[in-house]
Amino acid sequence: MAADAPTPPDRPLARSLTEDELLFDRFATDAERQRADALKISDSWRVLRIMGEFVWGFDNLASIKDGVSIFGSARTKPDERYYRDAVAVAQLLAAHKIPVITGGGPGIMEASNRGAKEAGGQSVGCNIELPFEQGNNPYLTKNLLFKFFFVRKTMFVKYATAFIVFPGGYGTMDELFEALTLIQTGKVKSFPVILFGRTYWEGMVDWLSRTVAGAGNIDAGDLTLFHVTDDAEEAVRLVLDARAKRT
Structure with missing residues (x-):
């Protein structure tokens, strides 16, 4: 007897699938896929769209030298401590x-x-097409809108020499652990990964130390791939010290 066909997940009405959904989602309906010419949304043609987005991103960010990518929750409010710390x-x-x-x-x-x-600096936003628009914040000197998450994530790494990671959720964790994986596996040269907010991150750091390293799934040295701080000046000093060592 053939296995039952999987049930498509529920989706909110009145929205189109994102490019990432069309790329990975086998539950896309005919109506959803008919929003563009069939050839242009086939997987083989989509490769060209992905290539084009990489080229477009590289061209638009070519002037950004030795930046710092900062991550954290989209839900943090202006009256909260970590918002003020990120500004600082x-x-x-x-x-x-x-x-x-x-x-x-x-x-x-x-x-x-x-x-x-x-402060008169370069302020870059690499936004992403989402099912429900989050919109750009009003403090950008350069802004780009990406369709594919993996293209956007490449830009965060390529044009930065450090990551500063504030408290956040799944997206923040995704960026954090991808950076640590790239450094751990030698896919990129080591760069500072700074976790801002000791109270927020201490549970995760303890879990990595006791459970993950304790089980032998990472080495003790892997716990030195990141720094934890509560101080804006210390975070920036770590960035500057790493730069000085490279020159």
């Missing part, structure tokens, strides 16, 4: 002529772009 970190980076790169949305992204722009 970005202001210090801008004072050292270091471009600030974020996902271009609200919350920590907005705070970081705000600090950079208000």
Whole structure:
């Protein structure tokens, strides 16, 4: 007896699938796929669209040198401590002529772009097409809208020499652990990965130390791939110290 066909997941009505969904989602309906010519949305033709987005991203960000990518929750409000801390970190980076790169949305992204722009620095937003638009924050000197998450994530790594990671959710964790994996596996040269907010991150750090390293799934040395701080000046000093060692 043949296995039952999987049931398509529920979707909100009145929206189109994103490019990532069309690429990976086998539950896309005929109506959803008919929004473009059949040839142009086939997997083989979509490769060209992906290539084009890489080229477009590289061209638009070519002027960004030695930036710092800052990540964190889109839900952080302006009256919260970490919003103010992100503004302060970005202001210090801008004072050292270091471009600030974020996902271009609200919350920590907005705070970081705000600090950079208000300090007269380069404030870059690499936003993403989502089922429901998060929109650009108003503090960008350069903004790009990507269709594919993996293209966008490449830009965060390629044009930055450090990551500063504020408290956040799944998206923030995704960026954090991808960076640590790239460094651990030698796919990129080591660069500072700074976790901002000791209270927020201490549970994860303890889990990595006791459970993951304790089980032998990472080495003790892998726990040195990131730094934890509560201080804006220390975070920026770690970035500057790493730069000095490269020159």
